[in-house]
Amino acid sequence: xxxxxxxxxxxxxxxxxxxxxxxxxxxxxxxxxxxxxxxxxxxxxxxxxxxxxxxxxxxxxxxxxxxxxxxxxxxxxxxxxxxxxxxxxxxxxxxxxxxxxxxxxxxxxxxxxxxxxxxxxxxxxxxxxxxxxxxxxxxxxxxxxxxxxxxxxxxxxxxxxxxxxxxxxxxxxxxxxxxxxxxxxxxxxxxxxxxxxxxxxxxxxxxxxxxxxxxxxxxxxxxxxxxxxxxxxxxxxxxxxxxxxxxxxxxxxxxxxxxxxxxxxxxxxxxxxxxxxxxxxxxxxxxxxxxxxxxxxxxxxxxxxxxxxxxxxxxxxxxxxxxxxxxxxxxxxxxxxxxxxxxxxxxxxxxxxxxxxxxxxxxxxxxxxxxxxxxxxxxxxxxxxxxxxxxxxxxxxxxxxxxxxxxxxxxxxxxxxxxxxxxxxxxxxxxxxxxxxxxxxxxxxxxxxxxxxxxxxxxxxxxxxxxxxxxxxxxxxxxxxxxxxxxxxxxxxxxxxxxxxxxxxxxxxxxxxxxxxxxxxxxxxxxxxxxxxxxxxxxxxxxxxxxxxxxxxxx
Amino acid sequence: xxxxxxxxxxxxxxxxxxxxxxxxxxxxxxxxxxxxxxxxxxxxxxxxxxxxxxxxxxxxxxxxxxxxxxxxxxxxxxxxxxxxxxxxxxxxxxxxxxxxxxxxxxxxxxxxxxxxxxxxxxxxxxxxxxxxxxxxxxxxxxxxxxxxxxxxxxxxxxxxxxxxxxxxxxxxxxxxxxxxxxxxxxxxxxxxxxxxxxxxxxxxxxxxxxxxxxxxxxxxxxxxxxxxxxxxxxxxxxxxxxxxxxxxxxxxxxxxxxxxxxxxxxxxxxxxxxxxxxxxxxxxxxxxxxxxxxxxxxxxxxxxxxxxxxxxxxxxxxxxxxxxxxxxxxxxxxxxxxxxxxxxxxxxxxxxxxxxxxxxxxxxxxxxxxxxxxxxxxxxxxxxxxxxxxxxxxxxxxxxxxxxxxxx
Numbered sequence: 001x002x003x004x005x006x007x008x009x010x011x012x013x014x015x016x017x018x019x020x021x022x023x024x025x026x027x028x029x030x031x032x033x034x035x036x037x038x039x040x041x042x043x044x045x046x047x048x049x050x051x052x053x054x055x056x057x058x059x060x061x062x063x064x065x066x067x068x069x070x071x072x073x074x075x076x077x078x079x080x081x082x083x084x085x086x087x088x089x090x091x092x093x094x095x096x097x098x099x100x101x102x103x104x105x106x107x108x109x110x111x112x113x114x115x116x117x118x119x120x121x122x123x124x125x126x127x128x129x130x131x132x133x134x135x136x137x138x139x140x141x142x143x144x145x146x147x148x149x150x151x152x153x154x155x156x157x158x159x160x161x162x163x164x165x166x167x168x169x170x171x172x173x174x175x176x177x178x179x180x181x182x183x184x185x186x187x188x189x190x191x192x193x194x195x196x197x198x199x200x201x202x203x204x205x206x207x208x209x210x211x212x213x214x215x216x217x218x219x220x221x222x223x224x225x226x227x228x229x230x231x232x233x234x235x236x237x238x239x240x241x242x243x244x245x246x247x248x249x250x251x252x253x254x255x256x257x258x259x260x261x262x263x264x265x266x267x268x269x270x271x272x273x274x275x276x277x278x279x280x281x282x283x284x285x286x287x288x289x290x291x292x293x294x295x296x297x298x299x300x301x302x303x304x305x306x307x308x309x310x311x312x313x314x315x316x317x318x319x320x321x322x323x324x325x326x327x328x329x330x331x332x333x334x335x336x337x338x339x340x341x342x343x344x345x346x347x348x349x350x351x352x353x354x355x356x357x358x359x360x361x362x363x364x365x366x367x368x369x370x371x372x373x374x375x376x377x378x379x380x381x382x383x384x385x386x387x388x389x390x391x392x393x394x395x396x397x398x399x400x401x402x403x404x405x406x407x408x409x410x411x412x413x414x415x416x417x418x419x420x421x422x423x424x425x426x427x428x429x430x431x432x433x434x435x436x437x438x439x440x441x442x443x444x445x446x447x448x449x450x451x452x453x454x455x456x457x458x459x460x461x462x463x464x465x466x467x468x469x470x471x472x473x474x475x476x477x478x479x480x481x482x483x484x485x486x487x488x489x490x491x492x493x494x495x496x497x498x499x500x501x502x503x504x505x506x507x508x509x510x511x512x513x514x515x516x517x518x519x520x521x522x523x524x525x526x527x528x529x530x531x532x533x534x535x536x537x538x539x540x541x542x543x544x545x546x547x548x549x550x551x552x553x554x555x
Numbered sequence: 556x557x558x559x560x561x562x563x564x565x566x567x568x569x570x571x572x573x574x575x576x577x578x579x580x581x582x583x584x585x586x587x588x589x590x591x592x593x594x595x596x597x598x599x600x601x602x603x604x605x606x607x608x609x610x611x612x613x614x615x616x617x618x619x620x621x622x623x624x625x626x627x628x629x630x631x632x633x634x635x636x637x638x639x640x641x642x643x644x645x646x647x648x649x650x651x652x653x654x655x656x657x658x659x660x661x662x663x664x665x666x667x668x669x670x671x672x673x674x675x676x677x678x679x680x681x682x683x684x685x686x687x688x689x690x691x692x693x694x695x696x697x698x699x700x701x702x703x704x705x706x707x708x709x710x711x712x713x714x715x716x717x718x719x720x721x722x723x724x725x726x727x728x729x730x731x732x733x734x735x736x737x738x739x740x741x742x743x744x745x746x747x748x749x750x751x752x753x754x755x756x757x758x759x760x761x762x763x764x765x766x767x768x769x770x771x772x773x774x775x776x777x778x779x780x781x782x783x784x785x786x787x788x789x790x791x792x793x794x795x796x797x798x799x800x801x802x803x804x805x806x807x808x809x810x811x812x813x814x815x816x817x818x819x820x821x822x823x824x825x826x827x828x829x830x831x832x833x834x835x836x837x838x839x840x841x842x843x844x845x846x847x848x849x850x851x852x853x854x855x856x857x858x859x860x861x862x863x864x865x866x867x868x869x870x871x872x873x874x875x876x877x878x879x880x881x882x883x884x885x886x887x888x889x890x891x892x893x894x895x896x897x898x899x900x901x902x903x904x905x906x907x908x909x910x911x912x913x914x915x916x917x918x919x920x921x922x923x924x925x926x927x928x929x930x931x932x933x934x935x936x937x938x939x940x941x942x943x944x945x946x947x948x949x950x951x952x953x954x955x956x957x958x959x960x961x962x963x
Contacts (some may be wrong), residue, residue, distance in 0.1 A: 113826035128728075128826045131748030136811040186613045222754055222811065223962045293684040321846040324822050332846060340613055350840070409651040415658045416643075420645045497644050498633050499601065499658055509606050509636040515817055518609045 007049045008377060009386075010369035014429065016489070017366070020389050021404055021426050022395050026254075028403025031249045032275035037243025038070065040250070047224025051227045055227040055256060057208025058220070062147035067202055067298055069148065069153035075186035076296040078168065086297070087160065089304040090153040092270075095479075095530035096307060098120070099508050101521040102146045102218040104310020107516060108144065110135045112325050114313045125232040129325050135222050143220040147209045149303040155198070155205060161444065162197035163228055166190050184285030192258045199268070201434075202388060204393035206264065207257050211396035214489045214508050227253050232490070233303065235402050250399040256394055284395035287412060310525040318520030337517040344506070349503065349525055352486055352502040356529075359424035360481030363432045366425075367477065368467075371440045375448075376458055389433055392426045401494040404545035408495055425493045440474035469551070471544065475537035483530035501528070583838050583878040585682035591878045592626060598628040598879035601841040602868075603641035604663035606634020607817055614902050617895070622886055628879045633659075637666050644676050645871045657873035663719065664869045666704045666758070670945045671896050672869065678876050679870040681710025686881065686889035689713075693909035699865045700907050701802055704945040705779055710868035715887040716896060717905035718834040719863035719939050720766055720856075720929065721849060725822075727851035729829045734858050736770035736797060739830075743804040751805050755960075756810035756952035759834055765943055766862050766949050768794045778943035782950050791951065795958065802959065810962050824848050834864075835904020836936060840927025844900050856937045859873040863939030865907060890917035899927035 032038060042048065077083040095100070107113050120126040134144050159510035168190045175185030211228040220226050226232070227249060234246035279551070321332030338345075373379060404423070413419040443466060451461045467474065489504050496505075498539035507522040560731070583594050600622075606612055612632060619630030635641055641662045648657050664672070672678050683689060692700050692714060700714040701707065708714075718800055724732040733742040743750050753760035769775060773791035777786065800807040806828055813819045816833055823831040823848060833839070842848045868887065870880045885891060892905040910921045942948075 046957055050961055060756065070962055098886075112822075112827050130653065130807075131827075133807045133810050200751060221962075222814070236637060236640050256720075263849055322849070324824070324849060336845075340609060343616065405653055407648060409648055410654060496660055497647075498603065498635060498640050501634060506606070506634065509634055510609075515607070515609060516821065 002082040007369055007373045010366060010373050011379065011381075014366050014370050015388050017426060018429065020393050021423065022391050023401050024407055025400025025402070025404035026395070026407075028406055029399075031403075031406070032243040033249040033251070036241060036244040038246075038248040041241075041245040042248040044232075044358045047230070048227075051230050052252070053223065054140050054224070055210050055253070057292065058147065058216075058226065058484065059206060060142045060153065060260060062144045063084060063202065063206040064210045065144070065296075066155055068305070069152045070159055071187075071191065072160050072164070072292065072296045073152075073156060073300050075183050075191070078163075078186070079172075080293075082297055086300045086304075087156065090156055090300060092531065092534070093153040093307050095483040095503055095527075095534055096150075096311065096532070097154045097483075097507075097526050098150055098212065099214045099218065099487070099489060099504055099511070100311065100314070100526045101150050101307050102215045103507065103511055103519055103523050104312075105146050105149065105306055106135055106218055106310075108306065108310040109145075114309065117326050118328045123125045126326060135219065137206040138221045138223060139218055140221055140226070143216055143226075145306070146215050146219040147212065149306045150215070151205045151209065152300075152303055155201060158198050158201040159194060161435075162194050163190075165197065166193035166353040169243050170426065173192050179284045179286065181284060181286035181289045183288045184283070188279050192272075194267075194274070197484075200390050203261055203264065204390055206260060210257055210260065211253060211398055212297045213398060214504075216509055217508065221230055227256070230471070231398045246402065250396075250402070253396055254399045257394070259395075264338040277320060279320055285549060311523065314516070314520040316520070317516040318518075318524055320517060320520075328335075338521055341518055345503075345521060345525055347505050348501055348503045348522075348528065350360045351417070351500065352504070352529065355421050355424060355492075355500075355502060356482040356485035356533075358418075358421040359485045360419075360432065360478055361429045363429040363481050364436075364478050367433045367436055368474075369409045371437060372462055372466075374441075393430055397490045397494075401490055405494045405497065409497070410541065415499040418495075418498045419501055420500045422490055423491045427467070428481045428484045429489060430482050432477045435480050436473055436477040439470060443470060444499060472537075472541040475540055476534075478528070479533040479537040482533040486526065486530050533548070564609055564703065571796040582679060582752070582874075583881070585685035585881060587637070588685070588687055591881050594878035595876070595882040596627040598876040599631055600660045600682075600732070600876050600879040600883055602634045602663070602880075602883065602941060603644070603659050604637055605636075606632065606817065607636065607640055608844075610902055614764050614896060618883070618886060618892060620894065622883055623891075624940075625886070626882050628663060628882050630645045630883060638662065638664055642672055643667050645672070645778050645873070646675070648873060650675060652896050654928065656875045657871055658875070660874045661877045661883055662869050662871065665864060665867050666942070667702050667945050667948060669708075669869060670698060670706045671869065672871070673706065677872050678707070678711045679872050680712075680873055682712040682870065682881055683713035683884070685710070686713060686885040686888060688885050691888060691913065692889065692910045693907065693912075698867065699765050699863060699939070699941065702863065703783060703867060704942045704948065705944065706866065713884040713888070714865040714907040715884075715893075716902075717863065717865060717906065719836055719936060719954045720762060720832060720861040720868070721836045721839075721854045721894060721936070722830055722832040722833055722861075723823060723839045723852055723854050724830050725826075725849060725851055726853045727849065729824075730854055732773050733832055734855060736767050736857070740804075743801055746829065748806050748808070749814055749821070751807070751809075751822065751828055751834075753815045755813050755955040759816045759819070759886040760812070761841055761948050761955075762834060762862055763799075763832065764794070764955060765856070765948065766940075767797065768947070768951070770857070770944070771797060771858070773951075775940070778947055779941065781944050781946040787950060791954070794951075795829070795954075800960075809959065814856070819903035820848075823852070835903055836905065837897070837899040837927060837930050838934035839914065840899040841901075841903040843929055844927060850928065854931055856935075858937075860938035860940045862942060864942045865906075874916060888931040891920060894920035897921065898924055901931060903930065918925050 073086060108115060111132050111134055116129060116180050137495035152287065163509040170183055172190040175189045213228050213232050216226045217228045224230065231246050231253060234242040318332050318337055319335060321334045323330035374381065408419050449466055451465050487504055489508055491507050492500060492502050503522055503526045505524055507519060510519045510522060583591050585591065604615060611635065615632045619886065622630050641659050645659050646656060646725050694701055697717055733739040754761040755761045755764060771789055772778065777790060819831045822828045837855065839848065839852050839854050843850055844850060868884050870877050871901055874880055883900040890908060893908050896902045896904045910918060
């Protein structure tokens with residue numbers, strides 16, 4: 001019976017874990033805000049309007065473009081042969097940490113980057129790199145590009161996950177029989193059913209894109225930087241007086257995110273009205289497909305190539321000797337960078353894996369407990385539960401992490417691996433939960449009835465039927481959890497107090513130093529680790545079920 | 556509302572103080588060195604040091620091996636993106652009432668960060684002048700070892716490397732580089748987009764501004780006292796006038812700047828700029844030796860000298876392993892360690908020791924060094940200008956941010 005008690009406690013415990021740190025961190029903002037002239041100093045900063053504009057523009061534009069691109073890919077290509085190819089190419093990008101993707105992209109597009117090198121001097125005539133502002137441009141275009149290539153795969157997978165519940169095949173059949181083109185038919189009949197399920201992921205992407213620190217540090221402008229970067233810069237100042245403006249900036253940042261989410265809510269209604277009007281015009285849009293489908297293929301392939309080539313470029317840098325402009329490849333190759341980086345790399349990798357294993361393991365255990373509690377006690381998680389799950393993804397990290405750090409130090413856990421792992425759980429759990437909940441709930445309950453009829457208790461059904469049959473989605477959820485933990489930058493830095501270093505914190509610290517060779521080694525490791533996780537998640541079930549035909553290719 | 560929050564905060568602070576209590580552990584006495592060595596044995600020292608340069612990281616790892624072998628002290632480098640992070644950690648710990656057992660044992664520090672920590676009273680010491688290797692330091696010949704940006708160190712930090720600003724150019728592309736502020740401006744006008752400096756408040760970027768300030772003040776002695784309101788405007792006006800003329804001809808027309816010294820060096824390596832500079836006369840040779848810069852790169856200094864200063868290590872007041880930290884500070888002054896740091900294949904940092912007064916074998920380690928193809932001989936390095944008072948750096952950096960920190 002005690003186990004029933006533990007299980008029953010899992011959902012409220014998880015809710016507390018999601019909401020507690022966020023609320024505590026927000027509360028701790030009051031301390032630096034209440035004394036001193038934080039707000040006045042924030043308003044006195046001449047970069048404020050620029051920083052706010054940047055946060056809004058880069059966040060909103062990148063989210064809209066990623067959303068449009070993801071919808072375009074699904075709408076124009078779902079069911080075609082190219083679709084599987086493209087989703088195959090884009091899904092691995094999800095596991096690439098933001099910092100590594102940004103670093104690779106930075107090298108690819110900079111005036112002395114790989115593209116310019118390959119084209120010079122034969123096509124461009126450049127003997128020295130052109131003096132053009134591509135990276136860190138004041139308008140934030142490079143940052144938008146980086147966010148788009150990173151967020152599109154996430155939204156794409158979210159749409160794919162939501163698709164089955166929308167029953168697209170029958171809707172499309174009806175639309176097609178009425179003469180609608182594929183794209184127009186999808187937009188008018190399937191999208192309205194998909195949207196409610198991807199609304200929260202879109203909000204999370206929006207909140208992230210407006211407040212991303214590591215991508216903005218690497219790709220974003222610095223005159224001024226985005227508001228989130230400036231908040232972090234101020235929180236790191238030796239002079240305590242800067243905590244005031246940092247806290248005031250954090251409140252402003254939170255306000256901005258809330259305001260933009262409110263606008264999104266209004267926009268959603270506007271789009272609904274316009275969409276209905278469009279539907280009533282009765283235009284079939286059949287000719288759209290000829291334009292939209294190739295466009296989707298080009299854009300999808302382009303964003304996959306941007307990240308892929310960027311990472312490949314960093315890989316080449318990691319073994320490069322002298323590599324001057326405009327050589328397309330290094331003049332000499334060396335393993336020296338890897339050799340000298342090896343001790344640091346190994347230590348950081350070990351710590352990264354340990355953190356990821358602890359946090360993803362804990363998140364998976366909590367998720368399984370919650371989902372099992374749902375089944376056994378007939379709980380029906382409502383909208384509130386879903387919002388709670390998304391809370392750590394919606395409230396910007398820069399807003400609540402600094403306060404949480406002070407709290408941890410005060411409690412005596414500051415800078416420990418366990419504290420960092422605990423905070424990682426807060427960010428890992430939502431992804432693990434979201435990825436596992438749908439297959440878990442979709443599991444055929446009649447199997448459970450059959451098991452019970454044969455005399456199996458609830459525990460036995462769980463361990464012998466449900467868990468083994470759902471091994472593939474469980475391992476996928478675990479791999480996603482590992483990848484999310486590996487990619488965490490700000491939580492590791494803020495809660496670890498700089499003492500808990502991972503591949504990601506090291507890579508971002510190194511990126512400030514601009515040594516591409518060493519950055520290359522860290523970015524390669526950072527990309528490899530999550531990839532190994534996903535490979536195992538695919539390989540293990542195939543191995544375990546090699547003599548179970550019904551389990552092969554399941555889910 | 557505001558006062559209610561203030562009261563709440565005050566309550567919270569009192570509550571924190573009551574829980575944490577005046578928990579101040581007994582720190583070791585630097586004068587009793589055998590006791591320090593005894594206490595240090597088995598300790599793990601967390602050295603918070605900027606981690607953006609793999610060569611420095613490798614050197615620190617080597618120092619760690621020496622410390623382990625000689626004194627049984629384990630050294631862990633906490634790699635920072637900025638030294639201010641470590642200072643912020645110590646201040647956050649004090650704010651949270653953690654007055655002992657702090658997470659930072661040793662900080663690579665100087666200038667503003669040192670002045671800030673010293674005035675906040677969050678440093679352990681004085682300890683530097685009690686270190687057994689202290690008598691080897693060339694205090695008379697290198698006054699910067701006890702005068703950190705005109706802030707007397709008073710034993711609260713121990714020097715470990717000397718640095719001087721040198722400019723770098725690729726002699727294959729630019730055979731005759733400009734050797735003064737005026738010449739640089741003329742050259743930049745003729746060659747737009749081929750020069751830049753790290754974005755202030757970055758350390759090296761601000762140092763470049765101070766170097767340019769030296770070229771524009773009639774009486775350099777002024778810079779040794781704190782910047783006061785009355786004189787600041789007048790003294791810096793020519794600097795800003797010069798910079799206003801230079802900025803449109805900078806790399807990216809001054810719309811973006813590299814983040815710091817390695818980023819600037821990478822621009823030279825990528826051929827994006829023709830002149831870069833570093834706070835390390837041996838950097839160019841070391842990077843050439845590593846095969847990351849063309850062999851035609853050379854260094855030069857401005858007529859009239861360039862700014863020089865020392866790098867230090869300091870120990871926070873609440874360090875958990877102050878004894879181990881002192882052992883590391885002392886080890887950094889060891890002639891063998893100093894000679895290794897000066898080796899261009901390793902770091903190429905200038906020593907803080909008085910090499911001439913060292914013993915035969917110790918001196919031989921320095922004499923044996925090959926300074927490298929791009930490193931100027933000490934005689935060609937020119938005079939080392941003293942750092943201006945830290946207030947100048949702070950004011951200039953702030954002023955720069957308000958003048959150029961937001962692209963119109």
